[in-house]
Amino acid sequence: MRKAVGIGLLGLGTVGSGVAEALIAKSDSLAEQAGLRLVLKKVLVRHLHKRRPGKISQRLLTARAEEVLYHPEVDIVVELVGGEHPAKEYIENAIAAGKHVVTANKEVIAKHSYELFSLAKKHNVSIRYEASVGSGIPLVSPFQHDLAANRILAIRAILNGTTNYILTRMALEGRNFASTLKQAQELGYAEADPANDIEGIDAAYKLVILSNLAFGTRFAPEDVYCEGIGNIAARDFMYAHEFGYAIKLLAIAKRDDDKVEMRVHPVFIPKDFQLAKVDGVYNAIEVETDLAGKLLFYGEGAGGLRASSAVLADVLAIARNIRAGVNSVPELKLNPAITVKPMSEVKTRYYLRLNAPDRPGVLAQISRVLGDNSISIASVIQKESDPATQTAIIVIMTYPAQEKAMQKALRELRRLPEVNEISSFIRVEES
Amino acid sequence: MRKAVGIGLLGLGTVGSGVAEALIAKSDSLAEQAGLRLVLKKVLVRHLHKRRPGKISQRLLTARAEEVLYHPEVDIVVELVGGEHPAKEYIENAIAAGKHVVTANKEVIAKHSYELFSLAKKHNVSIRYEASVGSGIPLVSPFQHDLAANRILAIRAILNGTTNYILTRMALEGRNFASTLKQAQELGYAEADPANDIEGIDAAYKLVILSNLAFGTRFAPEDVYCEGIGNIAARDFMYAHEFGYAIKLLAIAKRDDDKVEMRVHPVFIPKDFQLAKVDGVYNAIEVETDLAGKLLFYGEGAGGLRASSAVLADVLAIARNIRAGVNSVPELKLNPAITVKPMSEVKTRYYLRLNAPDRPGVLAQISRVLGDNSISIASVIQKESDPATQTAIIVIMTYPAQEKAMQKALRELRRLPEVNEISSFIRVEES
Numbered sequence: 001m002r003k004a005v006g007i008g009l010l011g012l013g014t015v016g017s018g019v020a021e022a023l024i025a026k027s028d029s030l031a032e033q034a035g036l037r038l039v040l041k042k043v044l045v046r047h048l049h050k051r052r053p054g055k056i057s058q059r060l061l062t063a064r065a066e067e068v069l070y071h072p073e074v075d076i077v078v079e080l081v082g083g084e085h086p087a088k089e090y091i092e093n094a095i096a097a098g099k100h101v102v103t104a105n106k107e108v109i110a111k112h113s114y115e116l117f118s119l120a121k122k123h124n125v126s127i128r129y130e131a132s133v134g135s136g137i138p139l140v141s142p143f144q145h146d147l148a149a150n151r152i153l154a155i156r157a158i159l160n161g162t163t164n165y166i167l168t169r170m171a172l173e174g175r176n177f178a179s180t181l182k183q184a185q186e187l188g189y190a191e192a193d194p195a196n197d198i199e200g201i202d203a204a205y206k207l208v209i210l211s212n213l214a215f216g217t218r219f220a221p222e223d224v225y226c227e228g229i230g231n232i233a234a235r236d237f238m239y240a241h242e243f244g245y246a247i248k249l250l251a252i253a254k255r256d257d258d259k260v261e262m263r264v265h266p267v268f269i270p271k272d273f274q275l276a277k278v279d280g281v282y283n284a285i286e287v288e289t290d291l292a293g294k295l296l297f298y299g300e301g302a303g304g305l306r307a308s309s310a311v312l313a314d315v316l317a318i319a320r321n322i323r324a325g326v327n328s329v330p331e332l333k334l335n336p337a338i339t340v341k342p343m344s345e346v347k348t349r350y351y352l353r354l355n356a357p358d359r360p361g362v363l364a365q366i367s368r369v370l371g372d373n374s375i376s377i378a379s380v381i382q383k384e385s386d387p388a389t390q391t392a393i394i395v396i397m398t399y400p401a402q403e404k405a406m407q408k409a410l411r412e413l414r415r416l417p418e419v420n421e422i423s424s425f426i427r428v429e430e431s
Numbered sequence: 432m433r434k435a436v437g438i439g440l441l442g443l444g445t446v447g448s449g450v451a452e453a454l455i456a457k458s459d460s461l462a463e464q465a466g467l468r469l470v471l472k473k474v475l476v477r478h479l480h481k482r483r484p485g486k487i488s489q490r491l492l493t494a495r496a497e498e499v500l501y502h503p504e505v506d507i508v509v510e511l512v513g514g515e516h517p518a519k520e521y522i523e524n525a526i527a528a529g530k531h532v533v534t535a536n537k538e539v540i541a542k543h544s545y546e547l548f549s550l551a552k553k554h555n556v557s558i559r560y561e562a563s564v565g566s567g568i569p570l571v572s573p574f575q576h577d578l579a580a581n582r583i584l585a586i587r588a589i590l591n592g593t594t595n596y597i598l599t600r601m602a603l604e605g606r607n608f609a610s611t612l613k614q615a616q617e618l619g620y621a622e623a624d625p626a627n628d629i630e631g632i633d634a635a636y637k638l639v640i641l642s643n644l645a646f647g648t649r650f651a652p653e654d655v656y657c658e659g660i661g662n663i664a665a666r667d668f669m670y671a672h673e674f675g676y677a678i679k680l681l682a683i684a685k686r687d688d689d690k691v692e693m694r695v696h697p698v699f700i701p702k703d704f705q706l707a708k709v710d711g712v713y714n715a716i717e718v719e720t721d722l723a724g725k726l727l728f729y730g731e732g733a734g735g736l737r738a739s740s741a742v743l744a745d746v747l748a749i750a751r752n753i754r755a756g757v758n759s760v761p762e763l764k765l766n767p768a769i770t771v772k773p774m775s776e777v778k779t780r781y782y783l784r785l786n787a788p789d790r791p792g793v794l795a796q797i798s799r800v801l802g803d804n805s806i807s808i809a810s811v812i813q814k815e816s817d818p819a820t821q822t823a824i825i826v827i828m829t830y831p832a833q834e835k836a837m838q839k840a841l842r843e844l845r846r847l848p849e850v851n852e853i854s855s856f857i858r859v860e861e862s
């Protein structure tokens with residue numbers, strides 16, 4: 001019987017260091033869990049001679065990927081370099097060389113899962129990616145195993161800690177987006193280039209990964225309607241509060257027969273909903289199912305230590321299989337009947353904040369435009385008339401309407417002389 | 432290759448019916464998930480000729496357990512009769528007959544897991560019990576797989592929906608325990624005999640199951656210090672609110688080196704903690720780990736449909752193994768060094784509500800007794816002096832102190848002429 005499994009690590013950044021340190025520090029308990037020893041054989045780094053804290057031996061390091069990918073004693077390649085290229089090629093080469101692969105790479109899995117899983121199947125190796133969504137929160141495995149008997153009806157999730165941190169601070173402190181982002185950057189909760197986070201792209205990658213697991217689809221990031229949080233103003237939180245809502249950036253995938261809507265955008269969500277109570281850098285994933293009802297998985301969605309929990313769970317699963325002499329190649333259960341529901345067909349309620357001249361008849365005109373597009377108003381508040389500029393703020397909550405109708409109404413409202421500006425437009429999620 | 436797996440069902444109550452119906456209604460999708468068909472072969476019922484809704488065929492029913500346990504075409508016995516006996520014997524006989532076992536039985540697993548797992552190992556069959564804790568919320572599997580690389584530091588959990596429902600109503604409506612329980616019974620949220628729920632016994636069983644998974648121990652229900660919710664008064668919620676806390680019945684297992692404290696009792700928990708925000712019949716399990724940080728699993732912890740999600744996940748896991756020709760016998764990873772920390776050594780803060788004569792010097796006497804036992808007072812509120820009875824309510828929050836010291840102080844306080852009554856005594860959980 002095998003006594004050890006060889007691990008090759010690609011990348012020694014935050015997550016890579018966490019994994020390497022844990023492999024060393026937890027060597028005994030991991031061996032007990034796996035039934036054989038997990039031995040780090042080679043580590044790809046960018047700068048070979050950079051000073052590094054921790055216990056990792058200099059002789060394990062290499063700047064050449066091939067020395068990891070084709071190392072004869074490496075059974076499992078752990079890809080933690082991130083980004084699309086060359087990570088994807090590393091994974092392909094590892095698979096082709098007969099290595100099992102563990103990756104935390106959301107971009108590669110969101111964009112290329114199908115071809116990589118097919119390649120893994122062909123070469124009879126495993127590919128696992130628990131850390132690619134929600135970091136240490138178990139998600140991939142629950143979808144593959146624990147929820148296997150369920151039909152997944154919907155996923156609603158806070159998948160990006162940076163934006164949830166910013167929205168939480170804005171809600172608590174009444175500050176605007178720009179200054180809150182700046183503060184988040186100073187505190188290390190947002191990156192210097194925060195576009196991927198605040199525009200919802202990061203969340204969209206993760207939503208694609210979860211949707212493909214949940215619905216047996218082959219969706220891609222471009223299938224997700226995506227809108228960031230940059231346009232939310234401090235006063236939107238005020239009105240949200242008044243109406244009984246929190247504002248969150250949600251990633252939503254909802255099944256309606258054989259169509260799945262996929263979208264990432266800010267939402268108004270009722271304050272007493274569990275997702276509305278998730279604050280700060282935390283992630284939370286709500287899964288609505290036919291048997292298990294609504295489940296919520298909650299935890300920190302980022303950080304090297306957090307991700308190392310998921311990476312090592314994947315490594316352990318493969319090691320246990322190696323020990324048992326069985327192979328768990330990815331199952332490609334595609335449900336080709338399921339397609340993406342176009343955003344124009346999505347139906348929600350809407351929150352609208354408009355700036356309008358403070359004079360009679362304005363509300364009548366706005367109501368007429370909405371009515372002409374079959375959009376009913378649930379409530380309307382006219383606020384804060386400014387005598388100096390003679391403008392008023394009008395806040396509207398609609399009943400559920402189709403996105404197509406709403407977008408047409410918005411175009412018409414913008415053309416209306418009675419409307420100075422549509423200052424804010426946020427969808428409502430209340431199921 | 433095998434084309435089908437035979438299922439024998441013991442019990443056709445709420446959960447049993449849910450499982451049977453799902454096996455029939457979801458037959459195709461389950462077959463796709465398992466790679467072979469799941470065929471219900473025989474079902475043990477108490478009353479053979481009772482009218483039953485649903486699609487289950489009368490010819491599958493039997494009133495004799497042996498017809499299920501020893502059915503030649505049954506590969507997996509699903510035990511859903513509940514209670515300790517004869518469920519335990521059914522499971523033993525099934526294992527001895529070479530059948531894999533899936534059970535939702537918290538009492539049997541909490542009391543007899545070690546011997547049953549040993550027996551299963553001996554007979555080379557699986558025993559799975561995901562539905563025994565948290566119903567459809569994945570917990571057993573996350574501990575066995577997803578968190579395998581972690582050291583579990585603590586579990587804090589709302590494991591009983593009935594008590595959480597009652598506490599939620601009491602907090603919202605300011606009603607007392609008795610009338611709230613009655614209402615819960617009328618609504619079907621509490622059983623006619625609610626003792627197991629409200630005294631914390633149900634939660635203690637589930638805590639034992641989770642602790643044994645988390646710490647590799649062989650704890651039993653009697654290792655759990657257990658206190659119910661029957662003594663909590665409406666006004667305790669008022670003071671909790673004032674101090675910034677919610678009141679919850681928590682199941683707590685905390686590791687301190689090689690000792691684990693295990694307790695189920697009402698707690699004051701800071702309002703902004705995620706567990707404090709769990710309302711109604713929901714369950715939530717917080718797991719504190721070294722790598723993944725704090726995770727929370729949330730969902731409905733009861734109901735036939737909910738449990739059937741977990742039961743079928745277990746059935747699918749076994750069926751997949753049968754199809755792959757591999758066997759997954761339970762691993763008995765015991766950590767014999769770990770023992771139960773006696774309740775007397777547990778350290779928490781305490782909330783105390785006393786009824787005392789309304790005269791000078793009372794607080795001085797109470798403070799002296801606490802001080803003599805090395806218990807420091809964090810804050811004290813004297814409230815609602817009643818001129819008619821000349822009594823006052825004194826509410827005290829202490830700093831952390833050992834349970835042993837606190838119990839001694841309570842005995843001394845009860846003997847004090849300056850104390851009429853210790854009306855309430857609730858521990859505080861704030862990590």
